[in-house]
Amino acid sequence: MGREIDARSGVHSVARYALALVLVTLALLISLAFQNSIGNPFWFFFSAAVILSTWLGGTGPGWLAVIYSTLAVMYYFMPPLHSFAITPRELPYFVTFVACQIGVTQLISWRRQTEEALRQARAELEVRVAERTVELKNANQALLRRMDEQRRTEEMLQATQAELARAARITTIGELTASIAHEVNQPLAAVVANADACVAWLAREHPDLAEARAAAERATQGATRASDVIARIRSLITKATPEKLRVQINQIVEQTAILAEGQAARTNVAIDLELSPDSPIVLGDTIQLQQVILNLVMNGIDAMSTVNDQPRTLTLRSERQDGGHIRVVVQDSGIGLTEEVKSRLFEPFFTTRSKGMGMGLSISRSIIEAHGGRLWAESNASRGATFQFTLPSEDGRAS
Amino acid sequence: MKEQDPIVFVIDDDRMIRDGLQSLIRSVGLRVETFASAQDFLGTKRPDTPACLVLDVRMPGLSGLDLQLKLRDAGIPIPVIFITGHGDIPMSVRAMKEGAHEFLTKPVRGQDLLDAVQKALASDRELRQKRREANEIRARFESLTPREKEVLELVVAGLLNKQIADQLRMSELTVKTHRAHVMEKTQAESLAHLVRMSEKLKTATRK
Numbered sequence: 001m002g003r004e005i006d007a008r009s010g011v012h013s014v015a016r017y018a019l020a021l022v023l024v025t026l027a028l029l030i031s032l033a034f035q036n037s038i039g040n041p042f043w044f045f046f047s048a049a050v051i052l053s054t055w056l057g058g059t060g061p062g063w064l065a066v067i068y069s070t071l072a073v074m075y076y077f078m079p080p081l082h083s084f085a086i087t088p089r090e091l092p093y094f095v096t097f098v099a100c101q102i103g104v105t106q107l108i109s110w111r112r113q114t115e116e117a118l119r120q121a122r123a124e125l126e127v128r129v130a131e132r133t134v135e136l137k138n139a140n141q142a143l144l145r146r147m148d149e150q151r152r153t154e155e156m157l158q159a160t161q162a163e164l165a166r167a168a169r170i171t172t173i174g175e176l177t178a179s180i181a182h183e184v185n186q187p188l189a190a191v192v193a194n195a196d197a198c199v200a201w202l203a204r205e206h207p208d209l210a211e212a213r214a215a216a217e218r219a220t221q222g223a224t225r226a227s228d229v230i231a232r233i234r235s236l237i238t239k240a241t242p243e244k245l246r247v248q249i250n251q252i253v254e255q256t257a258i259l260a261e262g263q264a265a266r267t268n269v270a271i272d273l274e275l276s277p278d279s280p281i282v283l284g285d286t287i288q289l290q291q292v293i294l295n296l297v298m299n300g301i302d303a304m305s306t307v308n309d310q311p312r313t314l315t316l317r318s319e320r321q322d323g324g325h326i327r328v329v330v331q332d333s334g335i336g337l338t339e340e341v342k343s344r345l346f347e348p349f350f351t352t353r354s355k356g357m358g359m360g361l362s363i364s365r366s367i368i369e370a371h372g373g374r375l376w377a378e379s380n381a382s383r384g385a386t387f388q389f390t391l392p393s394e395d396g397r398a399s
Numbered sequence: 400m401k402e403q404d405p406i407v408f409v410i411d412d413d414r415m416i417r418d419g420l421q422s423l424i425r426s427v428g429l430r431v432e433t434f435a436s437a438q439d440f441l442g443t444k445r446p447d448t449p450a451c452l453v454l455d456v457r458m459p460g461l462s463g464l465d466l467q468l469k470l471r472d473a474g475i476p477i478p479v480i481f482i483t484g485h486g487d488i489p490m491s492v493r494a495m496k497e498g499a500h501e502f503l504t505k506p507v508r509g510q511d512l513l514d515a516v517q518k519a520l521a522s523d524r525e526l527r528q529k530r531r532e533a534n535e536i537r538a539r540f541e542s543l544t545p546r547e548k549e550v551l552e553l554v555v556a557g558l559l560n561k562q563i564a565d566q567l568r569m570s571e572l573t574v575k576t577h578r579a580h581v582m583e584k585t586q587a588e589s590l591a592h593l594v595r596m597s598e599k600l601k602t603a604t605r606k
Contacts (some may be wrong), residue, residue, distance in 0.1 A: 185484050186413055189505035193419030196509025200426035208426075215422045222415050 016057035020065040023049040028072045035077075035126045043097065050101050054108040062105035070098050180359050183229045190222035196347050234366055244283050244371075246394055249326055250275045252286055256293040257316055260301065264314065269301050274317040280326045282391040284371050289391075292364040292375070296330040296387045299360065303334025303385065310383075325373075333384040337377060346376055364389075404571070405520045406430045410440050410466070411455040411482070416505075420453060423509050424516060431541055437461035441469070449527055450518035451500065453512070456483040456490065464490070467497050476526060478519035482507055531600075536596045540583045547584070550577040555597045 027049035033061040046069040054062030069085070078086045078094055086094055198215035201208045245336050257271050264271050282289075297314065304312040310333065317329040337345070344350045361375075368375040368389045375389040411417045412435055421431045422507050434440040438461055441454075452470075455462040465480050478500040483490065491502045500522065501515040543551060546567075553563045560578070565569040585595035 044417035047415050060512055182484055185505055187415065189482075189484070189507065190413065192424055192506035193509065193512075197423035197426055198555055200423055200509060204426065211422060211426065215419065218418055218422075222419075225415070253529075336435055 006130055006257050011300070013060070014110055016061045020049075020053035020057050020061035021068065023053050024065050024068040024072065027069065028076065033074065042073055046073060047101065047104065050105055051108060053103045053313055055112070058112060059105075059109040062109050065100045066098075066105050073097060084125045100329040108235055155273060167358045180229075180233055184226055184235070187222040187225040187229065191219045191226070194219035194222060205268060223367075234363065243285050245286070246281050247284055247289070248279050249278050249287050249289075249328065252289050253293060253318055253328060256290050259290070259294055260297045263298065263301055265299055267312070269304055269314055272299075272313055272315045274315060276318045276320055276326075278320070280318065280393050281395040282395045284327055284370075287369070292367050292389065293328065293330070295360045295364050298336060299387070300330055300332035300385075303332050303336075305334075307334055320393065321390065323395050327388055327390050329386060329388040331380065331384065331386040333380075333382075336383060337379050337385045342377060342379070346375075349376065404430050405524070406432060406450045407451045407453060407520070408432050408434065408440060408450060408477075410434045410458070410463070411438060411453075412436060413455070414456045416455075418510070423512065424453075427513055429516070429520075437463070437466040437469075449520050449524040450519050451478045451480060451516060451523055453480045453482065453516065456481050457492070464494060464497070467494065468500065470497060471497060476523075478523050480512070480515045480519055480534055482512075488511075498595055511525055513532065536578070536585070540596075540600060544582050547577050547581050550574060551581050551585075551597070553595075554578060554581070555594050 009019045024046065027042070027045035031045045035042075049061065050069060057065075065397060072121055074084050074086060075082065080087065080091050122375035140278070188249075193313070194215045196342075197213045198219060201212035201215060223329055250341045254273065256279070257273055260271065291317075299314075300314045304314070313333055315329070315331040317327075318333070319327050321327045341352060346361050350362075368391070373389050373391040374388070376383055377387045400476060400520075407429050409417055409420045409424070409431060410433070411420065417433045417435070421433050424431045427541045430561075434443070436458060437454075441461075452466075454463040454466065461469070463479075463481055463483075470477060471478075479494075479498070479564075480501045480503065481491075481499050482503050482505055493508055500519045502579070503511060503515065539547050540551075549567060550563060553566065558566070560571050560574045564574045567574070581587070582593065585593060587596065
């Protein structure tokens with residue numbers, strides 16, 4: 001590649017020198033041809049040849065033209081003619097000619113070089129600008145890509161966090177269920193065994209009252225133990241995290257709605273948020289309050305699972321109430337509550353579901369009461385049920 | 400109580416359940432012994448009477464299933480009634496495969512448990528009877544001389560005296576003598592009886 005360029009510039013420079021020779025020769029021939037008719041016109045023609053040679057060919061060919069035309073002038077036009085000698089009388093004239101030629105060629109070649117340098121600088125600048133533009137464009141694209149990536153990562157992170165929170169909650173509930181089932185089942189087994197024994201002792205031909213009494217007493221102990229277990233679990237759940245902070249209830253409601261979104265989507269339920277516009281603040285434990293709301297929301301979604309003749313809508317509302325209270329309402333359009341169910345809703349282990357544990361509402365009520373609030377349920381006038389709780393507001397404002 | 404009275408072993412780490420089950424089983428006139436752990440049970444000498452085990456699956460230390468395997472490996476054939484708080488299917492399948500007599504979930508209805516206990520005791524009584532018979536027959540068979548045992552094998556296989564004589568290279572008269580001794584020593588009333596006893600012994604040994 002480099003050698004090719006050298007070769008080409010070599011050919012080019014040979015051509016430039018040849019051009020100088022041709023031009024000066026042309027000037028010589030024209031001067032000779034017009035010598036007799038116009039006097040001595042070499043001055044003009046040689047000057048023109050030198051100027052053109054320098055202009056088109058550059059410094060080297062310019063110098064060649066100067067030397068060649070000097071020699072030609074000395075030989076053909078300076079007396080004595082046809083010799084390179086010069087008479088002393090003609091010397092100043094000749095010297096002036098040569099000086100002029102040199103001056104012209106120098107000036108032109110200087111001008112040419114400057115132009116050349118300028119052109120190169122400009123070209124270089126253009127190349128550099130182009131390069132920089134490309135670099136900038138690449139950098140910009142990389143930046144955009146990275147921003148995109150970051151956004152995706154953030155979205156993924158959020159989704160994962162939500163999933164994790166849901167999973168943690170479900171795991172906790174699952175473990176809790178298993179543990180409670182065992183803890184409660186054990187004393188219940190004792191109650192049944194002892195009660196059966198008591199009956200058996202009484203059913204004998206000669207009833208053994210002492211044995212029957214002992215068995216009955218053990219049955220009572222077992223029942224007491226079972227209720228102790230329940231009390232312990234309740235206090236464990238309500239007192240586990242007594243970390244009460246100033247929290248925005250709207251935020252908690254919203255976060256819970258996000259947690260329940262998956263289940264809602266799967267069961268075709270639309271969650272409708274109607275949040276109080278002035279962001280009320282309560283004193284409470286975020287996790288526990290979330291647990292309560294999630295529990296109510298899940299119950300609501302469950303209650304609508306058999307509703308097919310109208311849209312399944314769950315309304316989540318927060319609002320200020322008289323007396324410095326905040327009310328959170330979870331309203332469904334599900335199967336609603338019968339009087340019998342309503343009266344037993346908050347009893348531990350009461351459930352209408354085949355796989356329910358019947359602890360959710362009981363625990364939720366304990367949590368709300370520990371927060372200084374109230375939790376209750378009502379049947380809707382038209383359809384479904386409304387669960388709601390109040391909490392004292394912490395921002396000192398009343399509606 | 401007589402030594403031959405059946406006995407029910409109750410093993411459960413929960414005292415209240417243990418006492419309840421014991422009282423329940425005693426109320427129908429059965430003898431009960433309770434243990435708080437599988438180790439305690441293994442460490443006690445058991446009387447030679449019909450018995451059954453009422454066993455909690457989930458116990459600290461040796462679990463009910465572990466104990467069942469231990470007893471089986473030690474060649475102690477005692478029927479086991481399992482009681483579990485959470486009757487998951489794989490666990491009950493495993494227990495039944497290992498020969499559990501019954502698998503009941505907590506809380507157990509008293510009558511269900513008593514029925515299971517009675518059935519297990521009856522089954523153990525029957526097994527023990529069979530074992531005793533087999534042992535008796537074995538004792539009788541073991542009093543035979545080596546020659547008589549050879550003759551017995553072929554008699555039971557259905558060969559005639561002449562064939563036996565040929566095979567054992569003895570006279571037919573000698574075979575007849577040996578045969579008479581066999582019948583006498585094993586107290587066989589007929590050839591058919593002898594064959595039955597020999598079969599019983601074989602099945603008992605196989606077990």
